[in-house]
Amino acid sequence: MDSVWFSKPRPSSGQPLGLSREAIVRKAVEMLDADGLQKLSMRKLAAALGAAPMSLYWHVPTKDALIELCLDEIYGEFVLPDPGEDWETALRGMMHSLRHLALKHPWWVRGIGEFNSIGPNAVAMADSMFEPMLRAGLSMAVAAQSISTVSSFVTGYALAEANFVARGGMDSPPPDLAKIADMYRDEHPNYVKMLDEQEIWSLEGQFEFGLDCVIDGIKARVTALRS
Amino acid sequence: MDSVWFSKPRPSSGQPLGLSREAIVRKAVEMLDADGLQKLSMRKLAAALGAAPMSLYWHVPTKDALIELCLDEIYGEFVLPDPGEDWETALRGMMHSLRHLALKHPWWVRGIGEFNSIGPNAVAMADSMFEPMLRAGLSMAVAAQSISTVSSFVTGYALAEANFVARGGMDSPPPDLAKIADMYRDEHPNYVKMLDEQEIWSLEGQFEFGLDCVIDGIKARVTALRS
């Protein structure tokens, strides 16, 4: 992990420069959004940029590093909370922003499963989450636990959601719900009943329900611990 | 998705049978636990079983299908709640069981990110989650939302945790926290403060904190909706 973040490429001095780390990352994010994590290859990325495969390796040390860069790139879309907001609305807003990110870039949640995020934008996001909590007088530990709790929920929800909608980068067709239902109707009626009804729930509504639950639970603890 | 679950291999009749779907899945789970998802290859698995690579394909249609089978295999370790328990303790117990699974098989959370889980054990687990909630008189929709909320938290937490402890299958050394801290000390002091303190928190404690939050939030809504 002498990672990308420690040694940026020295500022260039003169050359034609048809390629650049920024351009590569931008195109990579675009292709990731379109086709998902599995389908991205250095060769295809290079082709999309009109370059030879190995040319990318001057600007980016490795494919994994490139994906870390892409992750940090999209963390740049995270909208920071307004400075004056109370911790609850700030937290709620940030979680909505995170979910927006997850929906726009379905590969995000799979990426964070495989790489640590310690790029500047990721760190700025993390830092900004602490600010409203600490300003409200919480201890570092309680703030961290609260943040860990809500963002765990959001990422977990994004992970589940990515398997039902927006199957980007997956080549298999969606599972045949009717067939599954028939298969398990006798043994697991609850599950089948859920399959039959699930189409009517709004995923948006489910997310709000969960987020409300989590934030309420945190609020109760937070007010108890502060008094 | 004419998936593995729809067409099992016909029961064999006679032959030597040094290989079998069960043996392959068992060994695959073992290797996944040891080395993680990325490091598993059909060739290495076959070698570990003393067979030729292509021999596996008689018992398993594809590598993705094999991983689905492995996922379902470990769902078999999920311990179902006692039939008489109230929904809250049942739910809490199941989430602990799920977390136990996540810690024992770090590749699990990455696997569910890429494959739907509709095998018999996965479905049995899902079904068993509904039972205590419905028995408590909740509507299907509320039960489903509640379950979705807690398990999102648990999987999200497992995803985050997998990046800090148990870096199975990752070849990069853990990031140098001191270096990162130095890098961001001026710009993001909250983040750095968190890095400095985080070693003293128990991950177990963080999980309990979050789980309590989520379940409390659900409890409030559930009792309100039932009255």
Next chain:
DNA sequence: CTACGGTCTCGTACGCTGTAAGTTGCTCGT
């Protein structure tokens, strides 16, 4: 003007992957 060192791009090649296709031998029912 030449020579050089740094910056960038590219061509070739290696070892790895999943798996399609075809071959072989085994055991069985007839």
Next chain:
DNA sequence: ACGAGCAACTTACAGCGTACGAGACCGTAG
């Protein structure tokens, strides 16, 4: 004895990440 079907193997192919080294271009020093 013989075909059928099951199970394992061999070969081969297309694609992957990327190590290595050869060039192309540049600003500058001699």
